[in-house]
Amino acid sequence: MKNILLILFMFGIYLTASSQNQKTLLKDWRIQSSEKVGNKGELISSGNLNKKEWIRANVPTSVLNALMVNGAYKDIFIGKNIEKVDTKAFKKAWWYRTIFNIKDLDKTFLLKFEGINYSAEIWLNGKKIASEEEVVNPFRQYKFLVNKYLRKGDNILAVKVYPPKPGDYTIGFVDWNPAPPDNNMGIFRDVLLISNNGVSIEDPYIESSFKNGNYKETDLIFTTYLKNFDKDIKGDLKIKIGDISINKKITLKKGEYKKITLTSKDFKQLHLKNPKLWWPHTIGTPELYHAKVQFIANGKEIDSQEFDFGIREVSQYFTKEGHRGFKINGQKILIRGGGWVDNMMLNDTPDYIKAQLEYVKDMNLNTIRLEGFWGKDQTMYDLCDQMGILVMVGWSCHWEWEDYLGKPTDETYGGITSPKDIEMMSEAWKDQIVWLRNHPSIFAWSAGSDCIPKPELEKKYFDIFHKYDSTRAYLQSAKEWTSLAGPSGVKMRGPYAYVPPVYWYKDTLYGGAFGFNTETGPGAQVPPLESIKKMIPEKDLWPINDVWDFHCGRNEFNTLSRFTEALNKRYGEAKNVEDYAFKAQVLNYE
Known part of the structure; x- marks a missing residue:
């Protein structure tokens, strides 16, 4: 989607280049906790309100991100400050409210929500148009015909967003980040008011x-x-x-x-x-x-x-050892890539995304893997199209482990096992594929990560894949599983912590340089000194302590001890933070 070209009305309605008649609601939203303003949608979506009680917000935004922008929380990424954020504030539903102006009611109007985390009631001019049972899951997309609710002039839209609960298939950071205090609740993708002439x-x-x-x-x-x-x-x-x-x-x-x-x-x-x-x-x-x-x-x-x-062909082949390989336009390509994840607050800017992707190219990589359907919009996918970077997109292992999902999971099939969940997630799979399928950069849809889909679910996934987009690879898992689709032809054996460079040439059993390794890495990746000082308070810069470890991954990845041991043994014991940061860059490069 191209940049916004022309402001049409007050109250946040914009015209975008994707359609002559499509408008994006962006500006002049207000948010507030239902604990403070109540639960009566018919009142909140009609009449005036006390603006002093409400917090200005730019949608898309999570609740916590909007509060941070308004100064409610400062420097939460420094030290352990994020632990000071009171999570109780995000156990209740939050309201999102905006006003938009309609000059001509002769058109047909559709209201589209591209992503709400996790469920929502939707009210327009005092009338409920959808309940929290109808609008569920951040990866479903919803569109409503709203003509009968609209009026000429100002219209009031109010969305009551409910937070994800344990067991919900929400946005997840697995062990890469701490869980955001609000669990990314909010309207995290665009709300579109689409008009046409019938x-x-x-x-x-x-x-x-x-x-x-x-x-x-x-x-x-x-x-x-x-x-x-x-x-x-x-x-x-x-x-x-x-x-x-x-x-x-x-x-x-x-x-x-x-x-x-x-x-x-x-x-x-x-x-x-x-x-x-x-x-x-x-x-x-x-x-x-x-x-x-x-x-x-x-x-x-x-x-x-x-x-x-883009005009291109993605094809696959399997080696005699059973390893999966890829071709683009008939030419074999060695997939060289890294993992991609959004900012914890889901507030990446186009400039930030472009800078990250330029790093990908500068490192002579050609691929990024998304464990999840990331992006608050399609900016990242657009840039990958333009820059020639392949993208592997699909579901995360966040829903395959009980500790992350918040309910029991199956060791083979993960968490999506009940008929209700299978139906919901197959619809989410369809919505994401249809939303993104015009992007030539996407070369694979991944239906699982550490597990495989339950056969009933995989059949639905496979049917959707063939119906809506079979121009690229279907990957049932990032691990060595065999499912209804056959063998995955990929491996997920790590390593996930530091190993010397010789490992990749010597190892023939695990993560060595053979086959298609979907995920591996050196574990901790210490940034340059300038970045370290942005996250570690001055008093904790040296020696390395639990504040540093707090900024590592979660669970078994929550320490720098192995990285530091390797650094000290290979390059001499670090004398201070400057010395450590310099040697860390050498170790990272290695």
Whole structure:
């Protein structure tokens, strides 16, 4: 999604480049605990309020992040300050409230929530449009037709967000970070008010098909859904891809929801010769195409969408030893990457994300692995498309271990085992795939990490994968499991702590340099001195103590002892923090 171009109204409605009619609610939100302002949604979503009681917030934001921005908590990342945050404040529901202006009620209006953690009631102008039983799970996306609730002029939207509880499939940092004191409760992704003139273009998608390893020609397959909210209509579906223009006559009955598929069999323009291919940056140029989709009736634009996509093929092979390998556009590629996780407050900025990805390229890596569907929006995925960085996306092991999930788990299948949970998480899987599938940088969807999905769940995952996006790899686990999909062909044997460089060449059983190792690392990674001073109080800078260890990982990763022992033995015992930080960079590089 491109940057916001033009402010339309007061009260936080913006026009974005992804659609002529799509608006993003960003500014002038207020939040407050239900403990202070009560639970009556019909009152909170109508009439005036005492602004002094409410806290200004920019959505998307977690509750704690909004409080930090407003100065309620300071320097929580220094020392052990995060332990001083009272978690009781986040056991209750919190309200999010905004006002937006509607000038023309003749349009069709849809209200879309791209991510709420964990469940929510949604109120508009004194009326409840969804309950906390209907809006559940941060990875589900929800869209509501709201015309009957709207009025001309100011409209008041109030969202009562309930925090995740033990056993909920929430956003998780596993053992990489302490759990945020609010468990990231809040509206952590965009809220969109989408308008059209009676017909909605939904989930447009373009995939490329190659034949017999010939990459000098490709067939594009375009799919979208059209939803008619009005009377019977005839119109033209227009697609423009670079210099290619396509026009398809469409008839929709009142209330009809129709899937449209266009191929080169009907439109020769969709057969491309000498296409500009998307490549990882270590092989070639990550070429992108821009698509614009319009539905026109009686000379009037009813709806439109715009998006970027790439033309490329992801394929797999298995070695005689059973190790999985990947090809991009028929060319074998050695996957070299690192793990990616969002900031603990889920408040990464575009500049911060870009800087991190530039590090990836500077280190000559070509991949990042996301244990989770990270991102408060699609900025990171857009940048990976543009920079030629492959992305492996999928579920985290956070839900596969009882200590993190907060309820008993199965040692093979993790926590998602009940029929209710299987249904919810398969819908979340679908929502995330559909949301992200136009990104050529994504080369694998991962359905599990340390475990595999229960067969009933994997069948649903697999059906969704084949229905909505089978142009990339399906990976059932990051570990050596065999499931309905066959063997994973990958390994997850560590190591997770310091080993000397010779290990990678000598070891032939565990994490050595053979096969596809989905996760491994040196454990602790001590940052430069400037960064150390941003997190460790001056009085605790030397010698290393429990404050340093507090900033390590959790559980068995909560100490620098092994790293420090290796540093002292290889480079001589550190004399002070400056000496330690310098030698740590050498050890990190090694």
